[in-house]
Amino acid sequence: MPNIDIDVSLIIHHFIHLSVAFVLALPIALNREAKQSGAGLRTFPLVCIASCAFMLVGMSVFPEPDAEARVMYGIITGMGFIGGGAVFKSEDGVSGTATAAGIWNTGAIGVSVAYSRYEIAIVLSVIGFLIFQFADPVKKKQRHDGKGK
Template identity: 70%
Template sequence: MMNFDINFQLMGYHFLQLGIAFVLSLPIALNREMKDNGAGLRTFPLVTIASCAFMLVGMDIYDAGGEARIMYAIITGMGFIGGGAIFKNEQGSKGTATAASLWNTGAIGISVAYGRYEIAIILSIVGFLILQFSDPFKAKDRPSALE
């Protein structure tokens, strides 16, 4: 017969960490949702909690070298997903802020998994502030580099 053992204390701790990761992704997710930039309230929290969960599992079953490989895979995967958010046309490119934000939320999840909440909080705040308040500084009507 199979032994099915659940550590409810550890489960509660991981639930708390995943909840923190989820909450810290919300300011960025809300900004992207309100600006209608493709990825939003579903994508950003899923990226954050999945990154956190991958690291939590990796920390539980691998040594430091295995953890590094998990982190490397998350970083690479975020680059791949972010690349899908970027669209290029005659006027230039669009979606780079969303792509970078996806990468940022992956870093939030990793930071929470390692208990580096100060880094996760800073990433959340700075990411939100950049997205929320940088629009007036973006160059509008600049000539395309393709012309």
Template identity: 60%
Template sequence: MDNFLGLDLRLIWFHLYQLGITFMLSLPLAINRESDSAGAGLRTFPLVGISCCAFILVAMQVYEEPDAQARVMYGIITGIGFIGGGSIVKDSNNVHGTATAASIWLTGALGVSVAYQRYEIAIVLSIVGFMVFQLLKPYKQKKE
């Protein structure tokens, strides 16, 4: 039974698989940002990742030509940059949230990588992103 009510069940399972991978790979960054009380965290990062993955999955199904898929990716890159920009806050002499903004962008790239089945890229993005926050934290200068 590959079809139910006109739906391709194999394709549904494949998309759930892709979105699940994206969700799992975005969790290390989400947990880190949540534990550091950053503005974006457990809800934002998985949503960004799976949304980017979903946009590419739809583009791959709807547009056969690579140029159209590339335009969707360009839109994602721009849109995620805009969302990340919203997490940057400047007060008198300090700027906060640039690392969170960059990690939101990284999570978008992770979602795109999974959609194109470039799991090796997505895994490296997840690991390196998490390591940047964990291993470089002691070297971050605290501003008063």
């Protein structure tokens, strides 16, 4: 029978990181949910905490910087893949690119939190929220004024 060694302090350490990632993804997720975007309250926090978790595991299993960088590259690529599923092309043009970028942003938040770079994660969360909150009305006003599409 395998010996299961559970380090409670490590559980608490990782729980804090994952909780911070979750909280920092919420403003973007709530905005997207309120605007009935395809991705919302479930997608953005899950992407953020999964990115954080993958990076935390990578950092603990692969202490070499090159190996950690490969884990990060995998996360970045995965975010692009998930975001690609949010992009739709139609006769009217392309939609979902902002949602795809938002998914990528929340992945970056998760990685930042994993490395305890909270200042980066907070800035990404705030700026991401502000873009989603205020850019849409500006775009609509430009279209209405005849300056945009």
